[in-house]
Amino acid sequence: MDTMLLTLITFSPLLGLVLLAFIPRTQAGTIKLIGILSTVLPLLLTFVMYAGFDFNLAALQFHEQIRWFAIPADQVEFPIYYEMGVDGLSMPLVMLAALIGFFASVAGAIFIKKRWKEFYILFLIMLIGMIGVFTSQNLFLFFIFFEFTLIPMFFIMGIWGYVEREKAAFKFLLYNGVGSAIMLIVFVALFMNVWTLSFKEIADALTNPMSPYNIQEAPGYIDETLRYGLFLALLIAFAIKMPIAPLHTWMVKAYQESPAPAVLVSSGVLIKIGAYGLIRFNIGFFPEVAMDMAQVLAVLGLINIIYGALLALVQKSLKMVLAYSSLSHMGIVLLGLASMNAVGFQGAIFQMVSHGLVAALMFFIVSMIFERTSTAELEDLGGLAKSMPFVAGMFLAAAMASAGLPGMSGFISEFMAFLGLFREMPIHAAIGTLGIILTAVYLLRAVLGTTYGPTPERWASLSDARPLEVLPMVIILGFILLIGVYPSVLSDPMQATLHNIVPRIGG
Incomplete structure (x- = not known):
């Protein structure tokens, strides 16, 4: 055309x-x-x-x-x-x-x-x-x-x-x-x-x-x-x-x-x-x-997933948690590519789109918190759900999407990437699933440390999301849910292309 x-x-x-x-x-x-x-x-x-x-x-x-x-x-x-x-x-x-x-x-x-x-x-x-x-x-x-x-x-x-x-x-x-x-x-x-x-x-x-x-x-x-x-x-x-x-x-x-x-x-x-x-x-x-080189890509993917997740788990700053989370999630893309089959490739592309949406939403929320509190340190935060209930709710939703909660885009991408790899390298795939467990741990730690618990007096009167902040967050979350509930909106356009790529590598 x-x-x-x-x-x-x-x-x-x-x-x-x-x-x-x-x-x-x-x-x-x-x-x-x-x-x-x-x-x-x-x-x-x-x-x-x-x-x-x-x-x-x-x-x-x-x-x-x-x-x-x-x-x-x-x-x-x-x-x-x-x-x-x-x-x-x-x-x-x-x-x-x-x-x-x-x-x-x-x-x-x-x-x-x-x-x-x-x-x-x-x-x-x-x-x-x-x-x-x-x-x-x-x-x-x-x-x-x-x-x-x-x-x-x-x-x-x-x-x-x-x-x-x-x-x-x-x-x-x-x-x-x-x-x-x-x-x-x-x-x-x-x-x-x-x-x-x-x-x-x-x-x-x-x-x-x-x-x-x-x-x-x-x-x-x-x-x-x-x-x-x-x-x-x-x-x-x-x-x-x-x-x-x-x-x-x-x-x-x-x-x-x-x-x-x-x-x-x-x-x-x-x-x-x-x-x-x-x-x-x-x-x-x-x-x-x-x-x-598929084995090399798989090993690099595992290093990204485990190394990134372990470092995210011990960070004291929200920004650093999300930075190492991005490193870990890019490992899932590598695992999908290492499968060298259509299912894994589809999972890798899903992960690229899903992580793009989720990471942008989470960093936007952290930027809102930083603007109001002048800190992103977990030990200085806490109890923000009382003064910023909408932001806290969006942060929890974004964390669940990043952790791969069913019904959200992260679940589809991770499921397809690991399914494709299990067909070719089951041991690598099994090791990689440890990263999913660690993801849930460090994200819940970040959410709980930021939004729940007693509210410090200095954060009691913080303003919740303004209309200009609400609109883009709702739009991004809408796309995350759309891909999670109706993945065909993303998978259907890529099918013909993947069927053209995969035969070249014998996948």
Whole structure:
């Protein structure tokens, strides 16, 4: 289906950037309104995309391809295209990026206290990058959008963060910059061998036995050693982004020192880019290598789950509990991918979307508590259910979703991921279930320590959620319940795509 819908979704925040350029920085109310409305348009367009998505089609949909420029080599030109499209893998993530983008823009209006114009300009640039990463079908375009998410986040973290914001921002940039450099080297190596940047053409060249690139005498042939090298390089690059332990330390610092909108975006969307890259590039380009490396992915997933859960269990700060919880939940994504079958892959994608929604909701609630109390330390909190009953109720609901309560999105994602892994690696799956038990323990500890017990006198008169805070929380919780009660809303669009991916790896 040829259309410009994906370009409109991706670049519609530019309209807000243009309007903000003409608004005086002193008009804070107008700036906030434009900032929020600039995220509503791409969100509405994603629902149009969903309504027009053909669930039975495995090929790219809403495909756009325009000749961009050409690279000359040996008297031959290799055209590079501006190419966009979505399938059952990327379409749910585009919707997630747009939804969390809207949620974070509202958080910006609530929690950002200075320089609103600069904030929303940087934020909208970052939103373009977030959506563009999932709509691009070209390595060059993917890399550009990927960088669009890094630079604005660096400035948002460094300007509007907390006490050690500069240190956290530079650590974020250093780690992710190294990941970007590794990824760029791999992309260049792929182009120099197959002379195309198109996802589909690269995958066909590397996985189709009849392709000239798979004939050993062909100029672009990539031998087994190089394939393993490129796979491992991409694994490191995306391990930083997800993150995968021990490459996770940037995330812990960033979540602790970043302002609320940055944490919502990072936990809700940006770390999902790493998991998306593993599926799209590692598994999509090198399925045989991925099959051989399945045990490695499973072990890394177990390390994330157990290590993250154990550290979350002993943290004294709510922010740190949620940071290590994110690390643990990304391990479930790895376990789903390690299964190398359709059920596990579906669980991994469900987990990406579910955790994006739940983590964003929980960090939003913690930011509300921090704004009112100026602390996120568990020992300083307690009894907030009396003065903030709505917030306490939402916090409990979000914790139950994160712990995998039936009827919520977390249950579906964890069930499918572990079901897929039990088919292939029952021992790994059994060990991984320990993480689910630990998740319930540390989340209940956090909820009880924050909202229940005697109410300190200084918290007795705290204000409950305001209307601007209630609306986005209710919307996010609504999507969490929708996926949990009616998972077909998410599973049906991805079926055809997964049935196209899995046979390549023999799953």
